[in-house]
Amino acid sequence: MPTKAIISDVKTLSCSNSWRNYNFLKITTEDGIVGWSEFDEYFGSPGVGAAINQIAPRMIGKSAMLHEHIREDLRNVTRPGSGGVVGQALGAIENALLDIKAKALDVPCHVLLGGKVRDRIRVYWSHCVSYRTRTQHFSPGITDIEGVKQIAREVGEKGFSALKTNIFRYDAEDKIEPWSPGFGRPYETGRNVERKTLEGLRRHLEVMRAEAGPDIDMLLDLNFNAKTDGYLKILREIDDLDLFWVELDTLDPEALAYIRSQSRHPIASCETLIGLQQFLPFFRAQAVDVAIIDTPWNGVWQSMKIAAAAEAYETNVACHNFYGHLCTMMNAHFCAAVPNLAIMETDIDRIGWDAEIFTHLPEFQDGYLILPDRPGWGTEPIEAALADHPPVPGAGMWQRTEASKLSV
Structure with a gap:
């Protein structure tokens, strides 16, 4: 029974x-x-x-x-x-x-989702450069243009066919710094895009393209780091570059639809939305080329409903996936079962004990994730290993030191 x-x-x-x-x-x-x-x-x-x-x-x-x-x-x-x-x-x-x-x-969970339509899922190397600027956590760390060149070459050398990077600025000595005012680094509530930011971003993308080569697809993530006028400035600056997509976040579907109408590059967005009702205005406005769904936030079953709605608007989907290996496998089953999939996000740079705390690791071959057929998601945390690495107090973004203090 x-x-x-x-x-x-x-x-x-x-x-x-x-x-x-x-x-x-x-x-x-x-x-x-x-x-x-x-x-x-x-x-x-x-x-x-x-x-x-x-x-x-x-x-x-x-x-x-x-x-x-x-x-x-x-x-x-x-x-x-x-x-x-x-x-x-x-x-x-x-x-x-x-x-x-x-x-x-x-x-396997994909059976519950209607069954797989693919068993190999193309992935892109996410946070390429970004993670290695956290030099105390990732090795080799990146502090300057030489590190950028090295990781760009590494993408192809390790068999991946796509990468996603973020906004960086370069100083006179070719040292790099991330630029993310939307997340408080630096503290700049207007999120204004200045000439230095435009020049730095263009140089960053040109360096990565030169080192990665013409066969690597490049994706750019702008996050919440500008407003409509700033996004348009960026798109004009990089109009002639060859990008797989430009990803950006705004909660205004009409603004995003206008940005998309002005962009030579495909526009991806929506990763911070929760529930089909939040996605529908973006679909109706034809605001995105690719709708990004966070399946840990929404639930994979609900995410399938969102993907089906996207399909009705001739829109492909991708997943938001910058978490641990269990999230990667949850996303993999979603991506395997969704007909209208563009590509899957994954982080290749990992900390040392990631391999110790899960029963199975994602398998990558030639830039694709190979879907397992084990029951459930196909991996689990190992409780004893979790206990060996107690949680870090105050690890959320809200615990960051404020970048700017106001005088009173």
């Missing part, structure tokens, strides 16, 4: 990732099936774990096989505070329930 997968325990765990923390949800059933998901509290989202723990008792005694019923029940009782941290908590719960259901049925 098939298991009823009655939920008996819900708990959250975390461990250090050197410069931030990994966060996990573990849901256990009465018959011993354990479902895992990974969530994030670093990227502007303090308190996701607290939200999960507050609503967890409502799941006890219910069947994980009825994951849509559970999510809708939790959505009803949190509706006045929907989205944000609450939405991310529901996403984490949904993803752990999917892991349980797949394991109970002894199938």
